[in-house]
Amino acid sequence: MSPYESDPVDRLVGAAADDADQAVEAALRPKLLDEFIGQERVREQLSLVLRAARKRGAAPDHVLLSGPPGLGKTTLSMIIAAELNAPIRITSGPAIQHAGDLAAILSSLTEGEVLFLDEIHRMSRPAEEMLYMAMEDFRVDVIVGKGPGATAIPLELPPFTLVGATTRAGLLPPPLRDRFGFTGHMEFYAPTELEKVVHRSARLLDVEIDPAGAAEIAGRSRGTPRIANRLLRRVRDYAQVEHDGVIDRQIAARALAVYEVDERGLDRLDRAVLDALLRLFGGGPVGLSTLAVAVGEEAETVEEVAEPFLVREGLLARTPRGRIATAAAWQHLGLAQPPHAPGGRGAVPGQQALLGPEPSA
Numbered sequence: 565m566s567p568y569e570s571d572p573v574d575r576l577v578g579a580a581a582d583d584a585d586q587a588v589e590a591a592l593r594p595k596l597l598d599e600f601i602g603q604e605r606v607r608e609q610l611s612l613v614l615r616a617a618r619k620r621g622a623a624p625d626h627v628l629l630s631g632p633p634g635l636g637k638t639t640l641s642m643i644i645a646a647e648l649n650a651p652i653r654i655t656s657g658p659a660i661q662h663a664g665d666l667a668a669i670l671s672s673l674t675e676g677e678v679l680f681l682d683e684i685h686r687m688s689r690p691a692e693e694m695l696y697m698a699m700e701d702f703r704v705d706v707i708v709g710k711g712p713g714a715t716a717i718p719l720e721l722p723p724f725t726l727v728g729a730t731t732r733a734g735l736l737p738p739p740l741r742d743r744f745g746f747t748g749h750m751e752f753y754a755p756t757e758l759e760k761v762v763h764r765s766a767r768l769l770d771v772e773i774d775p776a777g778a779a780e781i782a783g784r785s786r787g788t789p790r791i792a793n794r795l796l797r798r799v800r801d802y803a804q805v806e807h808d809g810v811i812d813r814q815i816a817a818r819a820l821a822v823y824e825v826d827e828r829g830l831d832r833l834d835r836a837v838l839d840a841l842l843r844l845f846g847g848g849p850v851g852l853s854t855l856a857v858a859v860g861e862e863a864e865t866v867e868e869v870a871e872p873f874l875v876r877e878g879l880l881a882r883t884p885r886g887r888i889a890t891a892a893a894w895q896h897l898g899l900a901q902p903p904h905a906p907g908g909r910g911a912v913p914g915q916q917a918l919l920g921p922e923p924s925a
């Protein structure tokens with residue numbers, strides 16, 4: 565399972581959408597490519613694909629969008645449809661367990677329609693095989709009957725554009741991957757891009773925020789617009805209840821301290837893991853299960869929920885000998901790094917090799 569998929573939805577800094585997100589996300593989604601912030605390369609490439617298709621008056625190639633949740637894959641699929649002036653049908657891999665489910669959707673598509681298939685890597689095998697033919701020849705074979713008497717009835721489909729989204733492009737079977745004419749890899753957003761997202765959402769939510777307030781929220785959003793929007797809504801609550809509704813740096817920092825999201829976007833669990841690793845185990849190396857017991861969590865929770873972001877931030881490293889903290893981790897928790905801790909001045913030779921390059925932060 566992908567670490568992203570195990571992110572609990574009730575986590576303020578989790579990237580998966582919860583019900584409250586879904587309720588507001590429709591209103592916050594950029595509608596056209598020009599309004600979409602960041603992801604320069606994907607935007608530029610996609611713009612070319614769409615302009616060329618419009619010029620030819622034909623459906624564009626199928627598009628695959630890969631990357632972690634909350635970065636805008638669904639939003640981009642809707643933008644593709646809007647830019648093509650085409651209707652969009654939205655479904656997901658787990659919702660298509662039988663080839664018949666997919667046949668029903670495909671056969672009801674209209675010409676030029678965009679079919680958005682989220683979590684495409686989680687589709688069943690028979691459905692996947694049906695999709696190959698549909699993507700390539702705009703045709704499916706519908707099997708009628710069972711056993712030796714079963715017959716395949718070919719069904720012509722109108723040309724359509726499939727937009728597949730996945731958090732795990734590597735899991736897609738090559739025959740499926742190869743049938744996409746364009747693949748866009750979504751990257752985590754830079755803080756300056758997230759500031760723009762926050763300003764834009766604040767405008768749409770009719771919330772007053774100054775640049776420092778937006779920067780404060782952006783810096784804690786883990787490179788993810790969905791998290792930025794969620795934190796903005798929590799900060800808005802705080803600003804309205806405790807203040808005059810206007811968000812500045814101080815209000816944003818105070819609000820997010822109440823929600824235990826620190827200035828780097830770590831939450832209570834992330835900090836507990838780091839804290840135990842540093843204070844109890846001197847920066848490691850320590851085994852995952854020991855670390856998990858120390859923070860009172862399941863090993864899977866530590867490994868799949870807390871660690872991916874700590875590793876990404878260069879605060880923790882997974883090594884064959886166990887988990888170790890980096891110099892940045894000591895710095896982040898405001899603790900002095902003992903000389904013999906991994907990565908410390910007096911560390912045994914070779915320890916730095918285990919850590920990898922020093923994080924720049």
Ligand SMILES: Nc1ncnc2c1ncn2[C@@H]1O[C@H](COP(=O)(O)OP(=O)(O)OP(=O)(O)O)[C@@H](O)[C@H]1O
Binds near residue numbers: 634638639761
């Ligand atoms: N580039 C962007 N500019 C502005 N807002 C964005 C951008 N990307 C995403 N968002 C906002 O972030 C939220 C989440 O985006 P979206 O649902 O498209 O992500 P996703 O990658 O499809 O996530 P999932 O994989 O969980 O479905 C939306 O509310 C959208 O408004």
